[in-house]
Amino acid sequence: MVDAERRTVGDRGQVTLPKRLRETFDIRGGDEVTIRAEGTKIVIEKPTSREELAEGYRRRSDQQQALTEELTGVSREANRGLGDVPDWEDGDE
Incomplete structure (x- = not known):
């Protein structure tokens, strides 16, 4: 100890x-x-105080928002690089 x-x-x-x-x-x-x-x-x-708990939730929310924005940007960039993706339909041949 x-x-x-x-x-x-x-x-x-x-x-x-x-x-x-x-x-x-x-x-x-x-x-x-x-x-x-x-x-x-x-x-x-x-x-944990209510204030500490609320601050933790705010930080987590900010992190999630930043990640969402980053992934949205990456998705747009991928769409520009790949162009249109074919519309695949299951079972229709």
């Missing part, structure tokens, strides 16, 4: 997160965290 720190669990089951980790993950008193079991480990995570 890299940079692990040992903590003692209090009588009420409480553990103090190390200051270094609270600062790294921007966790302050009163913030909510998610706690879950992952195999034999206990994982504590800061939940």
